[in-house]
Amino acid sequence: MSLLVSSWSNGVQSVPKDYVMPPERRPGDYIAVCKEIPVIDLQNDRSDIIQQILKACKEFGLFQVINHGVSEKMMAEMRVLYDEFFNMPIEDKLGLFAKTYGKGCTLHTSGVNYAKEKVHFWKDTLKHDCHPLEEHIPSWPEKPARYREEVGRYATEVRKMGFKILNMIGEGLGLPEGYFDRVSQEQYMAIHLYPQCPDPSLAMGIDGHADPNIITFLQQDQYGLQIQKDGKWMGVDPIPNAFVVNLGYTLEIISNEKLKSVEHRVVTNSSASRTSIVTFFSPSPTLPVENEVPIIIQPAKELVTSSNPPVFTSFQYKDFVARYLAFVCKPRPRNGTPLDPYRI
Numbered sequence: 001m002s003l004l005v006s007s008w009s010n011g012v013q014s015v016p017k018d019y020v021m022p023p024e025r026r027p028g029d030y031i032a033v034c035k036e037i038p039v040i041d042l043q044n045d046r047s048d049i050i051q052q053i054l055k056a057c058k059e060f061g062l063f064q065v066i067n068h069g070v071s072e073k074m075m076a077e078m079r080v081l082y083d084e085f086f087n088m089p090i091e092d093k094l095g096l097f098a099k100t101y102g103k104g105c106t107l108h109t110s111g112v113n114y115a116k117e118k119v120h121f122w123k124d125t126l127k128h129d130c131h132p133l134e135e136h137i138p139s140w141p142e143k144p145a146r147y148r149e150e151v152g153r154y155a156t157e158v159r160k161m162g163f164k165i166l167n168m169i170g171e172g173l174g175l176p177e178g179y180f181d182r183v184s185q186e187q188y189m190a191i192h193l194y195p196q197c198p199d200p201s202l203a204m205g206i207d208g209h210a211d212p213n214i215i216t217f218l219q220q221d222q223y224g225l226q227i228q229k230d231g232k233w234m235g236v237d238p239i240p241n242a243f244v245v246n247l248g249y250t251l252e253i254i255s256n257e258k259l260k261s262v263e264h265r266v267v268t269n270s271s272a273s274r275t276s277i278v279t280f281f282s283p284s285p286t287l288p289v290e291n292e293v294p295i296i297i298q299p300a301k302e303l304v305t306s307s308n309p310p311v312f313t314s315f316q317y318k319d320f321v322a323r324y325l326a327f328v329c330k331p332r333p334r335n336g337t338p339l340d341p342y343r344i
């Protein structure tokens with residue numbers, strides 16, 4: 001349990017050596033927030049919003065949304081709840097602790113496999129599935145006592161917002177109504193705590209990666225998230241009560257590369273801890289379930305023509321996830337992306 005960064009980092013004066021990144025993996029010079037990253041008001045005219053979303057998905061693979069329908073009160077409740085969760089005495093969290101990223105509801109630290117990492121990340125993560133709620137709620141934390149009720153309501157609201165946005169992406173791409181319903185059934189959450197770090201120039205919260213799934217919705221309270229565009233890192237403004245929306249590899253494939261996933265990472269902060277509450281929509285759980293009907297991913301046939309041939313082969317989502325996890329565990333520097341084996 002003492003592995004959790006939050007259990008030992010309070011007041012430390014220097015970064016322990018197994019958290020000091022080798023020079024090529026450090027965050028480098030301070031990177032400011034980039035004001036060009038689109039912030040889209042979902043109360044505007046629908047056809048304008050669709051145009052803005054599509055443009056953002058093509059140029060950045062990421063945008064922020066405001067007036068999205070999830071109430072500010074609910075977003076604030078989540079911040080308070082997770083602050084309380086991470087500050088609970090260790091005994092109250094012991095039952096959830098897992099050494100590696102695994103199935104079900106777990107609390108783990110650093111990357112997907114702590115034991116195999118040469119250097120660790122300055123982060124603790126609680127994660128669990130969310131859909132269907134009744135099936136997963138019994139696995140969620142029992143403390144704070146209101147956890148299941150509040151997070152249940154939040155997951156329902158985020159799902160509504162998420163499908164609203166996905167439907168607009170589908171419409172913008174020219175896909176039939178409801179296209180994403182089947183391939184976005186799974187919903188899971190990861191809540192990351194990046195404790196205050198004595199020297200952010202040496203440590204990393206999360207290394208550069210793109211998400212494997214369809215789309216991700218993220219609520220954040222402090223600066224720390226950065227995206228890569230045209231080979232340069234840029235900071236994502238922590239706008240209060242906005243959601244950051246980023247595209248995963250699966251949506252890049254379905255769109256036949258019309259839209260792009262985005263490489264992102266998290267740097268640490270010396271003046272405050274940072275919490276991000278992240279909701280993922282994906283075709284099936286990140287860790288495959290036995291006897292599941294295989295979900296096939298491929299470029300949408302509506303987007304493939306003789307002048308626009310498919311860029312990717314079709315494949316089972318669970319195989320892709322296995323390859324993705326193997327890729328992110330590979331030592332850096334590494335070449336290519338997890339999409340490469342599927343390119344035609």
Ligand SMILES: O=C(O)CCC(=O)C(=O)O
Nearest residue numbers: 190192211225266276278
């Ligand atoms: O904490 C963040 O801002 C990003 C988290 C993230 O990239 C992830 O969970 O995949």
Ligand SMILES: [Fe+2]
Nearest residue numbers: 209210211264
């Ligand atoms: Fe991510």
